[in-house]
Amino acid sequence: MKQNFIEELKWRNMLQDSMPGTEELLNKEMVRGYIGFDPTADSLGVGNLVQIMTLLHFQRAGHKPIALVGGATGMVGDPSGKSSERNMINEETLQYNLGCQKKQLEKFLDFNSGENAAEIVNNYDWFKNFTFLDFIRDAGKYITVNYMMAKDSVQNRLENGMSFTEFSYQLVQGYDFYHLWKNNGVKLQMGGSDQWGNIVTGTELIRKKAGGEAFALTTPLIKKADGSKFGKSENGNIWLDPAKTSPYKFYQFWLNAGDADVANYIRIFSLKNRAEIEALEQEHLAAPHLRLLQRTLAEEITARVHSEEALQRAIETTGILFGTSFDAFKALSSTEIEDAFDADVTFKVESTLLENGLDPLALLAEHSSIYNSKGEARKAIQGNGCSLNKEKVSLAQKFTSADLLHGKYLLVQKGKKNYYLIVAN
């Protein structure tokens, strides 16, 4: 069952812009299309997930998706959307990042589906032996500086300055498109709307240099309803790598999405069809407090990005920490408790210390690093922002062995949503 790619993107609100003729091309034949990924970090984040989904829908519509990892472009630095010159990352880091991202991409796309099997390419492969002189003759000659200057990504930087390196970026990315067009039969480049300028530099180069035709399609940038950035949480970016963002936190991120955003998200990140999603939306409107959309979305994405088991564990942890009363928590077995906490939120404390009674500052800041300093812990406690075994902590309190569950556990809450486990041994 092939879907119409453009129609699919439209109802999912994933279509920002496309070049005239793009839809006709897609209806006519199996198209090879690519999206570039920038190796600035050692993991992709949920921000990149939009582009991954675009490729996935593209493949499901019967086309051939190609993910380009930017071994070469990463060395230059994309100025789009950046207000100042970027620091260069060294080659070693870059290689490492590339490897990590490649592994993640491989999880999403189907590489064994015959003629439209996904591919991953690295633009470093064709740039590594390309000399500067060749480049300015083979690519630079076809694009005028006037044209490059007109780009938003350049205009926005004229006030504060921009190096030649970053100015050249669009030409490097443009050449990627040309290379893939010429050698791999790629006719379409997709990307976030901030990439429009870079993408059309590519189609322009293809037209001028080879008289060929190529197409562009962009997706809107996701914004939260309050205008803040998508994909960040209190602890920074939400990554796809379970070592950097645990499946539990990943699940929580989606579960915590606001109503105003979640309808948007589910269309983008869910593979459910239109009827299913619209039905869910109806149901959600009838009873918003059940947060059906958030739950459905969180479950689907967590299972896809991590695994069904990781999802089950995240749901269980959530149930233990949020859903049930403390009595229910007490009823859990030691194994269940320990399973619910990841290593980075578990702290060990000598049980002898507790026998003598420990004040909260010593316990939370000195003997564990739930808080970085006593001052920080003190402020949080004074602000009523810390609970132990589900009860608000006061500075005057002392904790002893009698407070331990199963003789060894203490449940600590920093704020409402951050849980830690202290194990006495």
Add this chain to the structure above:
RNA sequence: GGGUAAGUAGCCAAGUGGCCAACGGCAACAGACUGUAAAUCUGUCCUCUUCGGAGUUCGGUGGUUCGAAUCCAUCCUUACCCA
């Protein structure tokens, strides 16, 4: 190479000799209210602290002064104009 303007906390930005750990805004975190939502109100927001304080900051380095983000010298960075 010449001239002009600028560089203050995560970001924006006030501050032109003591009242400055530095107005204000954004972001962030926490509390109340809620639906683990939004909006709103409140608190925190350089570091450490025995909560009395202590230490380190205003591009870098030196200097003047009892005292410098503030004055002087010099260097660095950036923008604009001229060559």
